[in-house]
Amino acid sequence: MIGRLNHVAIAVPDLKAATEIYRNTLGAKVSDEVDQPEHGVTTVFIELPNTKIELLGMLGDKSPIAAFLERNPNGGIHHLCYEVPDIKAARDRLTAQGARVLGQGEPKIGAHGKPVLFLHPKDFCGTLVELEEA
Ligand code: CO
Numbered sequence: 664m665i666g667r668l669n670h671v672a673i674a675v676p677d678l679k680a681a682t683e684i685y686r687n688t689l690g691a692k693v694s695d696e697v698d699q700p701e702h703g704v705t706t707v708f709i710e711l712p713n714t715k716i717e718l719l720g721m722l723g724d725k726s727p728i729a730a731f732l733e734r735n736p737n738g739g740i741h742h743l744c745y746e747v748p749d750i751k752a753a754r755d756r757l758t759a760q761g762a763r764v765l766g767q768g769e770p771k772i773g774a775h776g777k778p779v780l781f782l783h784p785k786d787f788c789g790t791l792v793e794l795e796e797a
Contacts, residue, residue, distance in 0.1 A: 664753060665745040669795050670708070670715040674728045675738035678705055678720030685709050685716070696720075699774055703727050706774050717744075717774065742781070742791035750778045750796040762786045770796070 675681040678696060685691045685707075694708040703726040709716040719728055719741060731741060747753040750770045758764060763783035773779030773795060782792040 664756065665747055665794070666797070667746045668714045669744040669746050669793075669797060670717045671743055672717040672719055672741045672793070673738060674719045674731050674735070674741040676720075676732055676736060678707060678718060681718050681720075681738065682707050685718070691716075697774070698722055701771070702774070708774075742793050744779075744793040744795050746797035747794050748796070750780060750794055753794055754780055757782065 673681070682693055682696070686693045692710045694710075696705050696707050698705050700722065703722050705720040705722045707718040707720075709718065721728055721732065728741065732738070754764055754768065754770070758768070763786055765781040765783060768780075770778035770780050773793070775795065778796045780794045782794065784791045
């Protein structure tokens with residue numbers, strides 16, 4: 664069912680510093696910062712030949728990554744995003760097997776303008792999984 668690895672997301676306490684590490688130290692192609700107010704994060708995308716890295720910085724006091732950064736003050740891998748051809752069909756298949764979808768279970772428009780869902784890490788090997796319709 665799942666297809667390509669769309670991106671690996673890394674939550675960071677200092678988005679500008681993290682962007683400079685990827686741009687200068689690692690020599691990667693990085694995007695501008697984009698605020699995602701409906702998701703409580705600011706994102707920077709790093710284009711790699713075979714996938715992307717999504718740097719996540721906190722936006723606002725109620726950012727969903729605040730608790731993660733409290734537990735991981737230097738930052739850390741936050742989620743993996745896999746592509747699926749039909750997100751509602753994927754959700755129905757997963758929930759029928761007992762997997763938990765976070766939030767209301769309805770896809771939201773994600774950072775790329777496409778529908779996304781998040782799956783409970785306890786059901787997926789301790790990893791928060793994002794599904795993106797692509
Ligand atoms: Co993501």
